Amino acid sequence: MQAEMLKSNNQEGFTFLEMLIVLSVFAVVSAIVWMGAINIYREKTVDLFFLQLEKDLLYIQQRALMRKETIYLFWYPDQHYYEAELSGLKGELFERRYDKNINVEPTTMKFPIEYTQNGFVNQSGSILINYNNKTYKMIFNLGRGRFRVEEFKRLYTR
Numbered sequence: 001m002q003a004e005m006l007k008s009n010n011q012e013g014f015t016f017l018e019m020l021i022v023l024s025v026f027a028v029v030s031a032i033v034w035m036g037a038i039n040i041y042r043e044k045t046v047d048l049f050f051l052q053l054e055k056d057l058l059y060i061q062q063r064a065l066m067r068k069e070t071i072y073l074f075w076y077p078d079q080h081y082y083e084a085e086l087s088g089l090k091g092e093l094f095e096r097r098y099d100k101n102i103n104v105e106p107t108t109m110k111f112p113i114e115y116t117q118n119g120f121v122n123q124s125g126s127i128l129i130n131y132n133n134k135t136y137k138m139i140f141n142l143g144r145g146r147f148r149v150e151e152f153k154r155l156y157t158r
Contacts, residue, residue: 046131049098050149053082056096057147060084063093065119072112077104103130109140120144128152 057073064071070087080100084093109125116122124142128135129149137152 042132045099046102046134046136049102049129049131050136052096052098056082056084056094060093060115061119064115064117068117070117071115073115074112075104075106077106099131101131104128105130113140121147 060071060073063069069090071093072085072087073082074085075082080102081095081097083095085091086093105128107126107128109127110123114122120143121140124140126140127138129138130136135152137150138147139150140147
């Protein structure tokens, strides 16, 4: 009878060591997934920035051409946003904020960028955009309002 009592009081379950091993494996797997997610987030941040910027520039160009308006793209790198405005103080078209880790440096392109009534950019030049230890060069060609983005590789290091 005593043997039966001992059997009924013995509950089956996990030991502390077993639970500790399972939680450790879970923590390691979670950390690996988290590190991968951070890298994906960083890549997508800059991709979405350039995608939105491209759409905005094409919209400005199309609107300038279709409505025969001069439109200016004002860029405020220290405040991390840009905005499009109609000439003659006719109003703002839109304002876009972007990630605070994206740094914009005008090199040969001067702000504001002017789109003329025929949809052309008034000046050519380039802008450097830095994000996550990578530098991109946005190049505006004179004439048709075309632009391209290239990953910029510095030839020297300090």
